[in-house]
Amino acid sequence: MNDHYVKNVIEAALLAAGRPLSMDELVSVFDERDGSNADEVRTALAALTADYETRGLELLEVASGYRIQIRAAVAQPVSRLWQERPAKYSRALLETLALVAYRQPITRGEIEQIRGVAVNPNIVKTLLERSWIRVVGHRDVPGKPELLGTTREFLDYFSLKKLDDLPTLAQLKELEDLRVQLTLPGAGPEVLAAEAAVAVDAAAVDDDAAGDDDEEADRRRAEDSSDSQDADAASPRSHGLVASGAQDDPI
Helix, strand or coil, rough: CCCHHHHHHHHHHHHHHCCCCCCHHHCCCCCHHHHCHHHHHHHHHHHHHHHHHHHCCCEEEEEEEEEEEEEEEHHHHHHHHCCCCCCCCCHHHHHHHHHHHCCCCCCCCHHHHHHHHCCCCCHHHHHHHCCCCCEEEEEECCCCCEEEEEHHHHHHHHHCCCHHCCCCCHHHHHHHHHHHHCCCCCCCCHHHHHHHHCCCCHCCCCCCCCCCCCCHHHHHHHHHHHHCHHHHHHHCCCCCCCCCCCCCCCC
Protein backbone atom coordinates (compact mmCIF):
# COMPACT_ATOMS: atom_id res chain seq x y z
CA MET A 1 0.00 0.00 0.00
CA ASN A 2 1.17 3.55 -0.70
CA ASP A 3 2.94 4.97 2.37
CA HIS A 4 1.54 8.44 1.72
CA TYR A 5 -2.00 7.04 1.65
CA VAL A 6 -1.50 5.14 4.91
CA LYS A 7 -0.18 8.28 6.60
CA ASN A 8 -3.11 10.38 5.37
CA VAL A 9 -5.68 7.83 6.54
CA ILE A 10 -4.12 7.57 9.99
CA GLU A 11 -3.94 11.35 10.32
CA ALA A 12 -7.59 11.68 9.33
CA ALA A 13 -8.63 8.93 11.74
CA LEU A 14 -6.82 10.54 14.67
CA LEU A 15 -8.36 13.93 13.90
CA ALA A 16 -11.85 12.50 13.45
CA ALA A 17 -11.81 10.28 16.55
CA GLY A 18 -11.33 13.09 19.06
CA ARG A 19 -9.74 10.59 21.45
CA PRO A 20 -6.63 8.42 21.57
CA LEU A 21 -6.66 5.43 19.23
CA SER A 22 -4.80 2.22 20.01
CA MET A 23 -2.57 0.45 17.51
CA ASP A 24 -5.24 -2.21 16.95
CA GLU A 25 -7.83 0.46 16.21
CA LEU A 26 -5.54 2.19 13.73
CA VAL A 27 -4.80 -1.08 11.94
CA SER A 28 -8.53 -1.92 11.84
CA VAL A 29 -9.24 1.34 9.96
CA PHE A 30 -7.86 -0.31 6.83
CA ASP A 31 -9.76 -2.96 4.94
CA GLU A 32 -8.15 -6.41 4.81
CA ARG A 33 -7.85 -6.02 1.06
CA ASP A 34 -5.65 -2.95 1.60
CA GLY A 35 -3.00 -5.22 3.06
CA SER A 36 -1.99 -2.73 5.75
CA ASN A 37 -0.25 -4.09 8.85
CA ALA A 38 1.08 -2.85 12.16
CA ASP A 39 4.56 -2.18 10.78
CA GLU A 40 3.17 0.12 8.10
CA VAL A 41 1.06 1.92 10.69
CA ARG A 42 4.09 2.42 12.94
CA THR A 43 6.06 3.78 9.99
CA ALA A 44 3.24 6.19 9.19
CA LEU A 45 3.04 7.32 12.85
CA ALA A 46 6.78 8.00 12.86
CA ALA A 47 6.43 10.02 9.64
CA LEU A 48 3.57 12.05 11.09
CA THR A 49 5.57 12.73 14.24
CA ALA A 50 8.40 14.09 12.11
CA ASP A 51 5.99 16.18 10.02
CA TYR A 52 4.61 17.88 13.14
CA GLU A 53 7.96 18.74 14.71
CA THR A 54 7.86 22.34 13.46
CA ARG A 55 4.10 22.81 13.61
CA GLY A 56 1.52 23.72 16.20
CA LEU A 57 0.34 20.12 16.42
CA GLU A 58 2.05 17.10 17.89
CA LEU A 59 1.46 13.36 17.71
CA LEU A 60 1.71 11.84 21.17
CA GLU A 61 1.41 8.32 22.55
CA VAL A 62 -0.48 8.19 25.84
CA ALA A 63 -1.88 5.36 27.93
CA SER A 64 -4.93 4.80 25.70
CA GLY A 65 -3.07 5.03 22.40
CA TYR A 66 -2.06 7.76 19.96
CA ARG A 67 -3.61 11.20 19.59
CA ILE A 68 -3.02 14.46 17.74
CA GLN A 69 -3.13 17.51 20.00
CA ILE A 70 -2.19 21.16 20.05
CA ARG A 71 1.23 21.90 21.47
CA ALA A 72 1.29 23.54 24.88
CA ALA A 73 3.27 26.45 23.42
CA VAL A 74 0.27 27.55 21.32
CA ALA A 75 -2.55 26.31 23.57
CA GLN A 76 -3.10 29.67 25.29
CA PRO A 77 -4.12 31.67 22.18
CA VAL A 78 -6.12 28.73 20.83
CA SER A 79 -8.01 28.47 24.13
CA ARG A 80 -9.64 31.83 23.38
CA LEU A 81 -11.96 29.95 21.01
CA TRP A 82 -13.82 28.66 24.06
CA GLN A 83 -15.69 31.06 26.28
CA GLU A 84 -16.13 29.05 29.46
CA ARG A 85 -13.93 29.78 32.43
CA PRO A 86 -10.92 27.42 32.63
CA ALA A 87 -11.00 24.98 35.51
CA LYS A 88 -8.90 25.88 38.52
CA TYR A 89 -7.40 23.43 40.95
CA SER A 90 -6.60 24.27 44.55
CA ARG A 91 -3.32 23.37 46.18
CA ALA A 92 -5.21 20.94 48.42
CA LEU A 93 -6.65 19.05 45.44
CA LEU A 94 -3.24 18.89 43.75
CA GLU A 95 -1.60 17.60 46.91
CA THR A 96 -4.23 14.88 47.23
CA LEU A 97 -3.89 13.86 43.59
CA ALA A 98 -0.10 13.80 43.84
CA LEU A 99 -0.18 11.59 46.91
CA VAL A 100 -2.44 9.12 45.11
CA ALA A 101 -0.19 9.17 42.04
CA TYR A 102 3.10 8.74 43.90
CA ARG A 103 2.04 6.59 46.85
CA GLN A 104 -0.73 4.41 45.37
CA PRO A 105 -2.48 2.40 46.53
CA ILE A 106 -3.25 4.75 49.42
CA THR A 107 -6.20 5.26 51.77
CA ARG A 108 -7.86 8.52 52.72
CA GLY A 109 -6.58 8.04 56.25
CA GLU A 110 -3.00 7.81 54.99
CA ILE A 111 -3.49 10.96 52.92
CA GLU A 112 -4.81 12.76 55.98
CA GLN A 113 -1.87 11.53 58.07
CA ILE A 114 0.63 12.89 55.57
CA ARG A 115 -1.14 16.21 54.92
CA GLY A 116 -1.99 16.75 58.59
CA VAL A 117 -5.59 17.69 57.88
CA ALA A 118 -8.82 15.87 57.04
CA VAL A 119 -9.45 15.31 53.32
CA ASN A 120 -12.39 17.38 52.11
CA PRO A 121 -14.93 14.91 50.62
CA ASN A 122 -15.40 17.29 47.66
CA ILE A 123 -11.77 16.78 46.65
CA VAL A 124 -12.12 13.02 46.39
CA LYS A 125 -15.52 13.43 44.74
CA THR A 126 -14.06 15.74 42.08
CA LEU A 127 -11.15 13.40 41.37
CA LEU A 128 -13.51 10.43 41.09
CA GLU A 129 -15.93 12.32 38.83
CA ARG A 130 -13.06 13.28 36.53
CA SER A 131 -12.00 9.63 36.48
CA TRP A 132 -8.50 10.59 37.60
CA ILE A 133 -8.62 8.21 40.57
CA ARG A 134 -10.55 5.04 41.35
CA VAL A 135 -11.01 2.53 44.16
CA VAL A 136 -8.56 -0.31 43.50
CA GLY A 137 -9.23 -2.40 46.61
CA HIS A 138 -9.50 -2.29 50.38
CA ARG A 139 -6.79 -2.28 53.05
CA ASP A 140 -6.87 -5.46 55.15
CA VAL A 141 -7.29 -3.64 58.45
CA PRO A 142 -10.31 -2.96 60.67
CA GLY A 143 -12.87 -0.94 58.74
CA LYS A 144 -11.51 -2.11 55.36
CA PRO A 145 -10.71 1.44 54.11
CA GLU A 146 -10.75 2.00 50.36
CA LEU A 147 -7.45 2.00 48.50
CA LEU A 148 -7.18 4.74 45.88
CA GLY A 149 -5.15 4.65 42.68
CA THR A 150 -4.91 6.61 39.45
CA THR A 151 -6.61 5.70 36.18
CA ARG A 152 -5.80 5.54 32.49
CA GLU A 153 -7.72 8.81 32.10
CA PHE A 154 -5.29 10.41 34.55
CA LEU A 155 -2.37 9.30 32.38
CA ASP A 156 -4.09 10.53 29.21
CA TYR A 157 -4.91 13.92 30.73
CA PHE A 158 -1.33 14.54 31.82
CA SER A 159 0.08 13.18 28.54
CA LEU A 160 1.70 10.16 30.16
CA LYS A 161 2.04 6.68 28.69
CA LYS A 162 2.62 4.90 32.02
CA LEU A 163 3.17 5.74 35.68
CA ASP A 164 6.91 5.28 35.24
CA ASP A 165 6.83 8.42 33.07
CA LEU A 166 6.02 10.54 36.13
CA PRO A 167 9.04 12.69 36.99
CA THR A 168 10.98 11.75 40.08
CA LEU A 169 10.66 13.95 43.15
CA ALA A 170 14.26 15.10 42.66
CA GLN A 171 13.48 16.19 39.10
CA LEU A 172 10.35 17.99 40.28
CA LYS A 173 12.27 19.91 42.90
CA GLU A 174 14.73 21.08 40.24
CA LEU A 175 11.83 22.11 37.98
CA GLU A 176 10.14 24.03 40.78
CA ASP A 177 13.39 25.84 41.64
CA LEU A 178 13.78 26.89 38.01
CA ARG A 179 10.11 27.90 37.84
CA VAL A 180 10.49 30.18 40.86
CA GLN A 181 13.62 31.79 39.44
CA LEU A 182 11.94 32.50 36.09
CA THR A 183 8.47 33.23 37.55
CA LEU A 184 6.90 31.03 34.89
CA PRO A 185 3.10 30.64 34.80
CA GLY A 186 1.76 27.10 35.20
CA ALA A 187 0.48 26.51 31.69
CA GLY A 188 1.15 22.94 30.66
CA PRO A 189 0.20 19.52 31.99
CA GLU A 190 3.81 18.78 32.95
CA VAL A 191 3.91 21.87 35.17
CA LEU A 192 0.49 21.02 36.58
CA ALA A 193 1.74 17.57 37.55
CA ALA A 194 4.98 19.03 38.84
CA GLU A 195 3.25 21.55 41.09
CA ALA A 196 1.09 18.80 42.51
CA ALA A 197 4.01 16.55 43.32
CA VAL A 198 6.31 19.30 44.57
CA ALA A 199 3.57 20.39 46.95
CA VAL A 200 3.92 17.09 48.80
CA ASP A 201 7.62 16.47 48.19
CA ALA A 202 8.61 16.39 51.82
CA ALA A 203 5.59 14.33 52.83
CA ALA A 204 5.97 11.84 50.00
CA VAL A 205 9.52 10.92 50.95
CA ASP A 206 9.02 10.87 54.71
CA ASP A 207 6.53 8.55 56.35
CA ASP A 208 6.66 10.68 59.51
CA ALA A 209 5.52 13.83 57.72
CA ALA A 210 2.24 13.89 59.64
CA GLY A 211 3.72 16.23 62.22
CA ASP A 212 2.78 19.49 60.51
CA ASP A 213 2.73 22.47 62.85
CA ASP A 214 -0.55 24.15 63.79
CA GLU A 215 -0.07 27.06 61.41
CA GLU A 216 0.47 24.77 58.43
CA ALA A 217 -2.49 22.61 59.39
CA ASP A 218 -4.69 25.70 59.66
CA ARG A 219 -3.57 26.80 56.18
CA ARG A 220 -4.38 23.41 54.68
CA ARG A 221 -7.72 23.31 56.48
CA ALA A 222 -8.64 26.72 55.07
CA GLU A 223 -7.71 25.56 51.55
CA ASP A 224 -9.73 22.39 51.88
CA SER A 225 -12.78 24.28 53.12
CA SER A 226 -12.87 26.26 49.87
CA ASP A 227 -12.63 23.23 47.61
CA SER A 228 -16.38 22.72 47.36
CA GLN A 229 -16.52 25.92 45.30
CA ASP A 230 -13.48 24.88 43.27
CA ALA A 231 -15.07 21.52 42.54
CA ASP A 232 -18.22 23.15 41.23
CA ALA A 233 -16.25 25.51 38.98
CA ALA A 234 -14.02 22.76 37.64
CA SER A 235 -16.58 20.93 35.53
CA PRO A 236 -15.27 18.31 33.06
CA ARG A 237 -14.95 19.37 29.46
CA SER A 238 -13.38 18.27 26.20
CA HIS A 239 -11.84 20.51 23.58
CA GLY A 240 -10.89 17.88 21.03
CA LEU A 241 -7.48 18.80 19.72
CA VAL A 242 -6.40 21.00 22.61
CA ALA A 243 -3.72 19.33 24.70
CA SER A 244 -5.34 18.06 27.88
CA GLY A 245 -4.52 20.22 30.83
CA ALA A 246 -2.89 22.96 28.79
CA GLN A 247 -5.66 25.46 29.44
CA ASP A 248 -6.09 24.86 33.14
CA ASP A 249 -4.79 27.45 35.55
CA PRO A 250 -3.70 25.67 38.74
CA ILE A 251 -3.76 27.59 41.99
